Amino acid sequence: MLFSNLKLNDEDPIYIQIKNHIEIMISKGLIPNNSKLPSTRELSQFLNVSRNSIIAAYDELKAEDIIYSVSGKGTFVNYKNITSNKSWYIDYAKLENENTKTANNMDIVKNEIPWRSDLISFKSIAPNGELFDIDEFKKAFLNRISLESHKILNYGYAKGYKPLIDYLLKYMNNKGVDTTNKDILITNGFTEGLELILSSFTEKGDYIICENPTHNTAKKIFKFLGLNIIGIDINEDGLDFNMLEKQLDFLNKKDIKVKFSYITPSYHNPTGMVMNPEDRYRFYKLMKKYNIPMIEDGFNEELLYSSSHIFPVASLDNLNNGVIYIGSFSKILFPGLRIGWILCDKSAISRLESVKRCRSIHVSFLDQAILYDYLSNGAFEKYVKKIKKFYGEKFNFAYDCVNKYIPNEYILGEGGLHIFIKLKNINSRDLLKKCHEQGVIFMPGDVFYINEKGEDTLRLGFSRLSFEEIEKGIKIIGRLINSFHN
Numbered sequence: 001m002l003f004s005n006l007k008l009n010d011e012d013p014i015y016i017q018i019k020n021h022i023e024i025m026i027s028k029g030l031i032p033n034n035s036k037l038p039s040t041r042e043l044s045q046f047l048n049v050s051r052n053s054i055i056a057a058y059d060e061l062k063a064e065d066i067i068y069s070v071s072g073k074g075t076f077v078n079y080k081n082i083t084s085n086k087s088w089y090i091d092y093a094k095l096e097n098e099n100t101k102t103a104n105n106m107d108i109v110k111n112e113i114p115w116r117s118d119l120i121s122f123k124s125i126a127p128n129g130e131l132f133d134i135d136e137f138k139k140a141f142l143n144r145i146s147l148e149s150h151k152i153l154n155y156g157y158a159k160g161y162k163p164l165i166d167y168l169l170k171y172m173n174n175k176g177v178d179t180t181n182k183d184i185l186i187t188n189g190f191t192e193g194l195e196l197i198l199s200s201f202t203e204k205g206d207y208i209i210c211e212n213p214t215h216n217t218a219k220k221i222f223k224f225l226g227l228n229i230i231g232i233d234i235n236e237d238g239l240d241f242n243m244l245e246k247q248l249d250f251l252n253k254k255d256i257k258v259k260f261s262y263i264t265p266s267y268h269n270p271t272g273m274v275m276n277p278e279d280r281y282r283f284y285k286l287m288k289k290y291n292i293p294m295i296e297d298g299f300n301e302e303l304l305y306s307s308s309h310i311f312p313v314a315s316l317d318n319l320n321n322g323v324i325y326i327g328s329f330s331k332i333l334f335p336g337l338r339i340g341w342i343l344c345d346k347s348a349i350s351r352l353e354s355v356k357r358c359r360s361i362h363v364s365f366l367d368q369a370i371l372y373d374y375l376s377n378g379a380f381e382k383y384v385k386k387i388k389k390f391y392g393e394k395f396n397f398a399y400d401c402v403n404k405y406i407p408n409e410y411i412l413g414e415g416g417l418h419i420f421i422k423l424k425n426i427n428s429r430d431l432l433k434k435c436h437e438q439g440v441i442f443m444p445g446d447v448f449y450i451n452e453k454g455e456d457t458l459r460l461g462f463s464r465l466s467f468e469e470i471e472k473g474i475k476i477i478g479r480l481i482n483s484f485h486n
C-alpha cells in the first residue's frame with residue numbers, strides 16, 4: 001500500500017507531511033501519471049487522521065498542478081516530470097545481433113510500400129477472407145469445446161493434437177505418400193516448420209540449395225541462420241537442371257557438403273510453376289545420389305485448377321527417409337490459425353518435437369482441435385471446391401488480362417493465387433514507383449531472388465481483388481510500361 005510506510009511525526013503539520021509523501025511517491029514514479037488517488041474519506045480512515053487534513057494536502061498538490069480532480073470520478077496524478085522515467089534509456093539498436101539486423105533488413109512488410117484501401121494492391125497472396133466459411137468454423141468451435149472442454153484449454157503435447165496428426169497422416173497417404181515409418185509434428189504454419197528443421201539440423205555457414213527465385217520467407221530464414229544459399233535458376237522451362245547438375249558436381253569435387261535442398265514443386269512462389277512428374281523424379285534422384293536431404297514445400301498443392309493431381313516428391317521416397325515434407329493450410333484455409341505440419345522420418349520428428357517443446361511448448365490445442373473438427377466434418381471438401389472455382393476463374397481472367405495489356409518477356413503461372421511476369425528490360429522498381437502514383441502496387445520480383453537478380457520481374461497476387469480491379473490495375477501497369485518505351 002502506498003501509504004503504509006508513512007510515519008507521521010508530531011512536529012510538522014499533518015497535511016504537509018501527507019502532501020510531501022504523495023509528492024515524493026509520484027516523483028519516484030511509484031504512483032503513475034493519470035492514476036487515481038484514494039478518496040479523502042478512504043485515506044483519512046486509513047491514516048487515522050481528520051478528513052480535513054487530507055483535503056488540505058490534496059488542495060496543496062492541486063495548486064501545484066501535481067494532481068487534478070474530475071467531478072464524480074475522483075482525484076488523479078498529473079505529474080509529467082517523473083525523473084526516474086527520463087533517466088533510464090536503453091539503446092536497443094546497440095543490442096541488436098546479426099540475426100535481428102537480417103530480419104529487419106529483409107522485412108518486406110515493413111520495407112515495401114504498405115497496403116492502403118484506396119490502392120489496387122497486387123502485393124498479397126493471402127486468401128480472400130470473404131470466402132471463409134465462418135458458420136462452419138463456429139460449428140466446429142462449439143462442437144469441440146463441448147466435446148473436450150477443459151482438455152483443449154490445458155497444456156497439450158509438443159507434437160500436436162493427436163486426432164489432427166492422425167487426420168493428416170491419412171491426408172498425406174491419400175496424396176500418395178507412404179507414411180509407414182513417418183510421423184508428423186504440428187507447427188505454427190510452414191514458416192515455423194522450415195525454421196525448426198533448419199535451426200535443428202544446420203550450423204552457421206552450411207550450404208543449402210534452393211530454386212532461384214524462391215519464397216521470400218524461406219530466403220529470409222536461410223540468411224537469418226547464416227546459411228550459404230545456392231540458387232538454381234527457374235526459367236520459362238522450369239528448373240535449370242543443367243545448372244543444378246553442374247553445381248552439385250562442382251560442390252562435390254570441392255568436398256563441400258550441402259546440408260539440405262528446399263523446393264516448392266507445386267505452384268511455386270513466386271513463379272506459380274508446377275514441376276512435372278519427370279522433373280520431380282529427376283530432382284529426387286539427384287538429391288539421393290548426392291545424399292542431400294530435401295525439404296518439400298507443399299503449401300499450395302490443393303489449388304490446382306485444371307491439371308490432375310501431381311504426386312508430391314515425398315511420394316517417391318517410399319520407405320526411405322530423405323524427404324521432409326512441410327504442409328500448411330495457410331492458402332487454402334485460414335492463415336491466421338497458423339497451422340502447418342512437418343511429415344518425415346520418425347527419428348527426425350522425435351528430435352524436432354523436443355526443440356519445439358523447448359521453444360514454445362506446442363501450437364494452441366484449441367486451434368488444432370477446431371481445425372481438426374472443421375477438416376473432418378466434411379466442411380473442408382465443400383470449401384476447397386468453392387475456392388478452386390473462385391480462384392480458378394480469377395486466375396484465368398488475370399492471366400488473360402496480363403497477356404492482353406502487359407508487354408512482357410514471358411509470363412509464368414499455372415495456378416495458385418499469383419502470376420509472375422518477366423518484363424523486357426524494365427526495372428520493376430522504377431515501374432512500381434510510377435504505378436504507385438497511379439494507385440496500383442505489386443511485389444517487385446527482386447525480393448524473391450538470391451544474389452540481387454530479378455530486377456526486371458514482378459509478381460501479381462489477385463486473390464483479394466474484384467474482376468474490375470484486376471482489369472483496371474493490369475491496364476494501368478501495361479500503360480505505364482508502354483510509357484517507358486515512348
Ligand SMILES: Cc1ncc(COP(=O)(O)O)c(C=O)c1O
Nearest residue numbers: 189190191215269299328330340
Ligand atoms: C512458398 C510458400 N510456402 C508456404 C507458405 C505458407 O506459409 P505459412 O504456413 O507460414 O503461412 C507460403 C505463403 O505465402 C508460401 O509462399
